[in-house]
Amino acid sequence: xDFLGDYTLRIVAxxxxxxxxxxxxLGCFAYLRRQSLVGDALSHxxxxxxxxxxxxxxxxxxxxxxxxxxxxxxxxxxxxxxxxRRSRVxxxxxxGMALAVFFGFGLVLLTLIQKRPDAAxxxxxxxxxxxxxSLLREDVVVMSALGAACLVxxxxxxxxxxxxSFDTEFGESLGRPMRxxxxxxxxxxxxxxxxxxxxxxxxxxxxxxxxxxxxxxQVTDRLAPMVIIAAAIGVFSGVTGAVLSSVIPHLPTGPxxxxxxxxxxxxxxxxxxxxxxxxxxxxxGRLQPAAALDPVLMHLYALSLxxxxxxxxxxxxxxxxxxxxxxxxxxxxxxxxxxxxxVSAVGEGLWAPTPIGRREAExxxxxxxxxxx
Amino acid sequence: MSPELEILAIAVVTxxxxxLPGTYLVLRRTAMVSDAISHAILPGIVVxxxxxxxxxxxxxxxxxxxTGVFTVVLIEALIRSRLVPEDASIGIVFPAMxxxxxxxxxRHASNVHxxxxxxxxxxxxxxxxxRLTVGAVDLGPTALWSMGTILLVNAVLIILAWKELKxxxxxxxxxxxxxxxxxxxxxxxxxxxxxxxxGAFDAVGSIxxxxxxxxxxxxxxxxxxxxxxxxxxxxAVAAAAATMGWAAAMALDVSIxxxxxxxxxxxxxxxxxxxxxxxxxxxxRRRSGQRLDFAVRMxxxxxxxxxxxxxxxxxxxxxxxxxxxxxxxxxxxxxxxxAKQRALVEESGELVLPTDxxxxxxxxxVIGFSD
Numbered sequence: 001x002d003f004l005g006d007y008t009l010r011i012v013a014x015x016x017x018x019x020x021x022x023x024x025x026l027g028c029f030a031y032l033r034r035q036s037l038v039g040d041a042l043s044h045x046x047x048x049x050x051x052x053x054x055x056x057x058x059x060x061x062x063x064x065x066x067x068x069x070x071x072x073x074x075x076x077x078x079x080x081x082x083x084x085r086r087s088r089v090x091x092x093x094x095x096g097m098a099l100a101v102f103f104g105f106g107l108v109l110l111t112l113i114q115k116r117p118d119a120a121x122x123x124x125x126x127x128x129x130x131x132x133x134s135l136l137r138e139d140v141v142v143m144s145a146l147g148a149a150c151l152v153x154x155x156x157x158x159x160x161x162x163x164x165s166f167d168t169e170f171g172e173s174l175g176r177p178m179r180x181x182x183x184x185x186x187x188x189x190x191x192x193x194x195x196x197x198x199x200x201x202x203x204x205x206x207x208x209x210x211x212x213x214x215x216x217x218q219v220t221d222r223l224a225p226m227v228i229i230a231a232a233i234g235v236f237s238g239v240t241g242a243v244l245s246s247v248i249p250h251l252p253t254g255p256x257x258x259x260x261x262x263x264x265x266x267x268x269x270x271x272x273x274x275x276x277x278x279x280x281x282x283x284x285g286r287l288q289p290a291a292a293l294d295p296v297l298m299h300l301y302a303l304s305l306x307x308x309x310x311x312x313x314x315x316x317x318x319x320x321x322x323x324x325x326x327x328x329x330x331x332x333x334x335x336x337x338x339x340x341x342x343v344s345a346v347g348e349g350l351w352a353p354t355p356i357g358r359r360e361a362e363x364x365x366x367x368x369x370x371x372x373x
Numbered sequence: 374m375s376p377e378l379e380i381l382a383i384a385v386v387t388x389x390x391x392x393l394p395g396t397y398l399v400l401r402r403t404a405m406v407s408d409a410i411s412h413a414i415l416p417g418i419v420v421x422x423x424x425x426x427x428x429x430x431x432x433x434x435x436x437x438x439x440t441g442v443f444t445v446v447l448i449e450a451l452i453r454s455r456l457v458p459e460d461a462s463i464g465i466v467f468p469a470m471x472x473x474x475x476x477x478x479x480r481h482a483s484n485v486h487x488x489x490x491x492x493x494x495x496x497x498x499x500x501x502x503x504r505l506t507v508g509a510v511d512l513g514p515t516a517l518w519s520m521g522t523i524l525l526v527n528a529v530l531i532i533l534a535w536k537e538l539k540x541x542x543x544x545x546x547x548x549x550x551x552x553x554x555x556x557x558x559x560x561x562x563x564x565x566x567x568x569x570x571x572g573a574f575d576a577v578g579s580i581x582x583x584x585x586x587x588x589x590x591x592x593x594x595x596x597x598x599x600x601x602x603x604x605x606x607x608x609a610v611a612a613a614a615a616t617m618g619w620a621a622a623m624a625l626d627v628s629i630x631x632x633x634x635x636x637x638x639x640x641x642x643x644x645x646x647x648x649x650x651x652x653x654x655x656x657x658r659r660r661s662g663q664r665l666d667f668a669v670r671m672x673x674x675x676x677x678x679x680x681x682x683x684x685x686x687x688x689x690x691x692x693x694x695x696x697x698x699x700x701x702x703x704x705x706x707x708x709x710x711x712a713k714q715r716a717l718v719e720e721s722g723e724l725v726l727p728t729d730x731x732x733x734x735x736x737x738x739v740i741g742f743s744d
Contacts, residue, residue: 036461037405044580087651092460093404093591097641100408100584104634107580111627203412207468210461218456250480255472262469269456277454 009246012132012199015140016238016257019199022147022192024212024234025154028227030189031213032165037092038077038186039209041099042193043202045076047106050127050197055113062142066194069127073190076102103202130201132242132253143195150188154227161185162223199238200254208234211261218272237261294364296333297342299323300353301361314350374513376501381619383500383516384633387573388585388611390524393531394565395586396604399594400542405460406445406563407586409467411570411579413444415474418571423481434519434571441567442560444470497629500576516576523572527565531604534558539600581630585611588637595648614640668708671698673717673735676727689724 023039030036049072053064076098083094154161163171164181171178189209196205216230241257270277299320307313317330324330334351337343342357353361374382398404417440421433444466451462503515512518531538540548541558548555566586573582593606617640618633625632646653675698679688688697695705709725712718717731727735 031458031461034458034460036458036464037408040408040464083645086653086656087595087645089591089594090399090402090404092402093399093587093594096404096408096583096587097591097638100580100634101588101638101641103580104584104628104631105638107628107631108622108625108635111631112625115626203471204468206464207472210464211468214457214461214465252475252479255475258468258472259476262465262472265465269451269454275456277456 006246008133009242011135011137011140012246012253013239013242015135015143016132016199016242016253017235018140018144018147018238019192019196019208020212020234020236020238020257021231022150022195022234023205023208024216024230024232025151025227026185026189026192027209027211027213027234028216028223028230029161029165029185030209031217032223036210036213037095037206038189039193040206041076041080041095042073042190043197043205044099045102046070046073046194046197047103047127047202048072048109049106051106051109051113055109062136062139062198066142066146069194069197070187070190072102072106073193074187077186077190127197128202130197130199130204130252130254132199132245135198139198143198146191146195150191151231153184153188157181157184165223200257204254204258207258207261211258211265212237215261215265215268218268218275233261233264237264295324296320296330297337297353297357297361298364300343300351301358304353304358312346312352314346314352316349317351320351377623379501379514379517380497380629381616383514383520383576384497384615384619384629385612386517386520386524387577388589388615388633389608390520390527390569391573391582391585392589392607392611393524393527393604394562394569396590396593396600396607397538397542397562398566398586399590400600404587404591405463406448407566407570408583409448409463410441410444410563410567411574411582413467413470414438414441414567414571414574414579415471416440416477417443418574419474419477423477434568437571437574438564438567440470441570442564445560445563445567497577519572520576523569527569530561530565534561538562542600577630577633581634584634584637585615588634588641589614592641592644595644595651610640611637665708665711668700668704669712669715669717670734670738672708672712673727673731674738676718676725677732677735677739680727686724689726691720691723691725694725 027036027039030038046069049068049070050065052072053068054060057064059065080091080094080098083089083097084091089097160171160176160181163174163176164178164185168178168182171181193205193209196208200208212230212233213226215233216226219229220226237257237260241260242253244260245251245253245256268276271279273279300315303315303319304311304313317334320330320334321328334343337357338345338351341354342360343351344354346352395404395407398407414437417437418433421430421436424436425432427433448459448462448466451457451466452459457465500516501514505512505515505518537548537553537558540551540553541555545555548558569586570579570582573585577585589611590603590607592610593603597603597606614636615633618636619629621627621636622629622632644652647655649655672694675694676689679685682688687693691709694700694709695702698705700708709718712731713720715730716728717734718725718727720726
C-alpha cells in the first residue's frame with residue numbers, strides 16, 4: 001500500500017505527529033508537577049470558547065476557533081486557581097467542576113447554534129470526539145506553527161521550566177518570577193491541547209498529555225531525555241494511529257492513537273530496565289528466598305555461638321519459632337537450608353549450622369557491617 | 374404528568390442521587406474519579422448492549438458498574454506499583470477504556486441506537502419517551518424508576534454505613550486501626566459511584582454526572598462545618614440547581630444537561646462569592662475589619678506614648694494625627710471615628726485622648742508586641 005502517496009493520510013499523519021510532539025514534550029512537565037489532569041480539564045473547558053467564536057463570527061476558520069478554545073481553557077484554569085487559593089475546596093474538585101461546568105455551558109451554546117437557520121455547524125461536533133479525517137491543509141499549517149512555537153518557547157525557557165517542575169520555592173528564592181512562569185506554562189499546555197482538539201477530541205486529549213510522559217518516565221531519570229523520548233512516543237503514536245485508522249475500516253483516528261499510546265505505556269511499565277515490573281519481579285524473585293532463609297540461618301548461628309565448645313550442639317524448631325515471625329513456615333525453610341548444605345540435623349529434631357553455613361552467616365554479618373558503616 | 378415535569382423529576386432525582394456519593398468524593402479528594410468512571414464505563418455498556426440488545430436491561434447496569442469498579446482497581450494498581458503518580462494513573466486509564474468503547478461502537482454498532490454523543494452528552498429531553506409499563510398500565514418514564522431506585526439504594530446504604538463512611542473519609546488510618554476495613558468502605562463507595570454514573574448516563578450524559586457529583590457537594594463544603602449538614606445542603610443545592618437548569622433550558626430551548634451543569638457552576642460561584650464565613654466577600658470584609666482594628670490599636674499606642682508629655686499638644690492634635698502616624702487623612706479620620714465609636718478615645722478640645730478602656734487596649738497591644 002502506498003501510505004505516503006495518499007494526500008489525506010499525509011495531512012492527518014502530519015497533524016497527529018505535530019500534536020504528539022507538542023503534547024508529549026509539554027506533558028512531561030505537567031506529569032512531573034502532578035498536573036496530569038489539567039489537560040483533561042482544559043480540553044473540556046475549550047468547548048464554550050469554540051462555540052462562542054462560531055456564534056459571534058459565524059466562521060469555522062481554524063485560527064479564530066483555536067484562539068476561542070484557548071481563551072476558554074485559560075479562563076477555566078484561572079478559575080480553578082482562584083477557587084483553590086481562596087477557598088477550602090480541594091484542587092481535584094475545583095478541576096472536575098471547571099471541566100464539567102464549562103463543558104455544560106459549551107453544550108448550551110452548541111444547542112443555541114443548532115437552532116440558527118444558517119446552521120453550518122456540522123464541523124463543530126468534530127471537536128468533541130475529534131475527526132482527524134476532516135483535517136485540511138490549512139488546519140495542519142496552523143497546528144504545526146503553534147506546535148513549533150510551543151517547543152521553541154520550551155527550549156528557550158528550559159532552565160526556568162525545570163526549576164518550576166522540581167523546586168518552585170528555590171526558584172522564588174532566586175528571584176525568578178515563578179507565578180508568571182506557571183501562567184506561561186499553562187498557556188503552552190492550553191495551546192498544545194487546542195492543537196489536539198480537532199484530531200483526538202475533547203475526551204481523549206488527556207491521554208495525549210499524560211501517557212507519553214508516563215511511558216518516558218519509566219525509561220529515564222533525567223528531564224531532557226524524558227522530554228525527547230515523550231515527544232518521540234507522541235509522534236510515533238500519532239502517526240501509527242493515523243495510518244492504522246486509515247488502513248482498517250471503521251477505526252476512528254483519535255481512539256486508535258490513544259490505544260497505540262496506551263500499548264506503549266504498558267510495554268514501558270512492564271519492560272523498562274531497572275524500574276519496570278518485569279525487572280522488579282526478577283529481582284524480587286532472586287531476593288525473596290534469600291531473605292526468608294537468612295534470618296533462620298542467622299538465628300541458628302547466633303544460638304551456636306552460645307556453645308563455642310560444642311559445634312554440634314543442636315537447637316529445636318520450637319526455639320527458632322519463638323525467634324521468627326508468627327506463621328513462618330520453618331519446616332520448609334529449614335529443609336531448604338539443609339538442601340543447600342547450610343545446616344544439618346544433629347539429633348532428634350535438632351539443627352546446627354554446618355561449617356559452610358557458619359561461613360555464610362559470617363559473610364552476612366560482614367555485609368551488614370558494610371551497610372551500617 | 375406532562376413530559377416537562379417528568380424531565381424535571383428525573384433531573385432532580387438524578388441530581389440528588391449523585392450528590393450523596395459525591396459528598397464523600399469531594400471530602401476524600403477523589404473527585405476526578407467520578408470523571409474517570411463516567412467515561413470508562415463505556416466499553417462495559419457497549420459489550421453488555423451487544424449481548425442484550427437492550428439499552429434498559431439490568432444486565433447493562435451491572436456490567437457497566439462492574440467496569441467502573443474495574444477501572445478503579447486498575448487505577449489503584451497503577452498507583453500502588455509506584456511507577457505512576459495518582460493523577461497520571463487516572464489520566465491514562467480512562468481514555469484507554471473510553472477509546473476501546475468508541476472503537477467497539479464504530480466497528481460493530483454503527484447502525485444501532487448507541488452512539489458516543491448520547492453517552493457523553495445525554496439527552497434528557499428524550500427520557501420521557503422510554504416508559505415503564507406493566508400490562509397496559511403506564512407507570513412513568515423508565516429513567517425515573519431506575520434513578521429513583523438508585524437514589525433509594527444510595528440513601529439506605531449511606532444511612533446504614535454512616536459511621537463507617539465518615540470515619541474512613543476523615544481518618545482512614547484510625548478506621549483501619551479500629552477494624553472498620555476502610556478498603557471495603559472505599560470499594561463500596563466506588564461501586565455506588567459507578568452504579569449512579571451508569572444509571573445516569575443514559576438520561577443525562579457522563580459530563581453532567583461529573584457536574585452533579587462534584588459541584589453541589591463542593592458548594593455545601595463552603596457553607597457547612599459538619600458532615601450531616603453538608604450532605605443535606607448538597608442534596609438541597611443539587612435539587613435547586615437541577616430545577617434552575619431545567620427552567621432555563623425550557624425557556625431558552627437548549628440542552629437540558631448542559632443547562633443544569635451551568636446552573637451547578639452558577640450556584641457554586643454565588644456561594645464562593647457570598648458564603649457567610651468562607652465567601653470572597655466575607656474574607657475581604659474580615660480582612661478590612663482586621664486592618665481597621667489594627668490601625669485603632671496603633672492609634673492608641675501613639676496616643677499613650679505621648680500622653681502627659683509636653684509634645685502631646687502637638688502629637689495628639691486631631692488634625693495632625695495623620696502626619697505623625699504616616700497615614701492618609703481620610704483613613705486617619707475613619708480610624709479615629711471607629712475608635713470614638715468604640716469609646717476608646719475622646720475629644721478634648723483639639724486633642725484626641727485615650728479613655729480608660731482605650732488605655733487598657735493600648736497597653737495590651739504594647740505588651741503583646743514585647744512578648
